[in-house]
Amino acid sequence: MRALGIESSCDETAAAVVELPGRILSNVVHGQVEVHARYGGVVPELASRAHARHIQPVIEAALAQAGMTPRDLDCVAVTIGPGLIGGLLTGLAAAKGFALGAGLPLVGVHHMEGHLMSPFLDSGQPAFDFPFVALLVSGGHTLLLHARAFGEYLCLGQTRDDAVGEAFDKGARLLGLGYPGGPAIARLAEGGDPQAVHFPRALPEKKDLDFSFSGLKTALRTFLARNPEGAIPRRDVAASYQEAIVDVLTIKSLAACRAIGQRRLVVAGGVGANRRLREVLRERAAAAGIEVCFPAVALCTDNGAMIALAGLRRWRAGERDGAQRNAMARWPVERLLGETQRNA
Numbered sequence: 001m002r003a004l005g006i007e008s009s010c011d012e013t014a015a016a017v018v019e020l021p022g023r024i025l026s027n028v029v030h031g032q033v034e035v036h037a038r039y040g041g042v043v044p045e046l047a048s049r050a051h052a053r054h055i056q057p058v059i060e061a062a063l064a065q066a067g068m069t070p071r072d073l074d075c076v077a078v079t080i081g082p083g084l085i086g087g088l089l090t091g092l093a094a095a096k097g098f099a100l101g102a103g104l105p106l107v108g109v110h111h112m113e114g115h116l117m118s119p120f121l122d123s124g125q126p127a128f129d130f131p132f133v134a135l136l137v138s139g140g141h142t143l144l145l146h147a148r149a150f151g152e153y154l155c156l157g158q159t160r161d162d163a164v165g166e167a168f169d170k171g172a173r174l175l176g177l178g179y180p181g182g183p184a185i186a187r188l189a190e191g192g193d194p195q196a197v198h199f200p201r202a203l204p205e206k207k208d209l210d211f212s213f214s215g216l217k218t219a220l221r222t223f224l225a226r227n228p229e230g231a232i233p234r235r236d237v238a239a240s241y242q243e244a245i246v247d248v249l250t251i252k253s254l255a256a257c258r259a260i261g262q263r264r265l266v267v268a269g270g271v272g273a274n275r276r277l278r279e280v281l282r283e284r285a286a287a288a289g290i291e292v293c294f295p296a297v298a299l300c301t302d303n304g305a306m307i308a309l310a311g312l313r314r315w316r317a318g319e320r321d322g323a324q325r326n327a328m329a330r331w332p333v334e335r336l337l338g339e340t341q342r343n344a
């Protein structure tokens with residue numbers, strides 16, 4: 001059983017062909033860093049135009065690299081939300097056209113369920129199955145979920161302000177680094193001293209599993225204003241800032257596992273690529289007797305393969321979407337609970 005997966009919810013135009021249970025036959029990602037870099041963040045209108053330009057060639061490349069024709073596929077999976085509406089509509093229109101032309105069923109996918117599927121792709125790791133706690137950390141989300149079964153996600157905690165990817169991106173801007181900020185901070189932090197500056201850890205009420213990153217960003221701004229270039233090496237500042245983020249993510253994730261008695265933790269989303277997060281979380285989870293599962297680094301950020309796998313699993317469960325299916329800029333992941341037939 002194979003799907004073409006299409007992703008265009010933010011600044012990656014992506015398509016992939018995936019086969020159950022999670023084998024990647026092709027995975028084409030066209031990024032837009034050069035489009036947005038000079039603005040220091042994603043400009044929605046420019047993103048929409050770039051998706052419209054690249055979506056068709058990206059889909060064709062994904063099929064060609066997999067050596068497949070539409071006849072070799074069982075369904076077309078596409079991200080229908082949440083995300084930037086212009087990009088979502090572009091991907092959905094392309095998916096509908098492709099599905100109609102090829103006589104294939106269409107399955108709309110929640111972008112975060114896509115991220116959640118990324119550790120199951122070509123993982124090479126021992127089979128890791130539901131239930132588990134999921135830490136979804138990306139440009140627009142910071143979520144702790146109790147993933148009880150495929151499609152059944154209960155929110156245990158989320159950010160009250162900035163998403164963690166945003167904290168990296170905004171921190172990078174303050175440090176005069178490029179976009180995207182996560183990889184830039186991680187690179188500068190290599191060899192830096194993570195204990196050089198003590199940035200605040202927002203851990204409101206001990207039992208609370210919510211996050212807050214806006215205070216951290218302000219603390220960095222204040223610190224940089226008081227300590228001009230040269231006072232403390234910037235690599236130490238970057239390492240300390242990264243450490244504050246990693247520390248909070250680790251403490252809350254392990255607290256979530258303890259709170260619901262789960263010994264398995266899945267991490268996904270762009271920030272999951274962070275090497276220091278992988279290192280610290282693995283170490284502290286092992287000490288707590290908790291097993292952690294990360295996706296391959298290249299599959300942490302947006303891609304079509306994760307959408308194809310989520311779509312395939314929904315298709316296998318009997319789900320189909322009609323031509324009237326629309327995109328949603330906002331769509332809480334908890335709403336997937338119990339949702340099966342959405343054709344009405």
Ligand SMILES: Nc1ncnc2c1ncn2[C@@H]1O[C@H](COP(=O)(O)OP(=O)(O)OP(=O)(O)O)[C@@H](O)[C@H]1O
Nearest residue numbers: 138139140141165180182183270271273274301302
């Ligand atoms: N090595 C890294 N360390 C820290 N952050 C990283 C790293 N690599 C990528 N990121 C961050 O991940 C984010 C992009 O991830 P992703 O593509 O999953 O987000 P998105 O799709 O824009 O948002 P969402 O999935 O919430 O809609 C950016 O904020 C980027 O800075």
Ligand SMILES: [Mg+2]
Nearest residue numbers: 138139301302
């Ligand atoms: Mg994403």
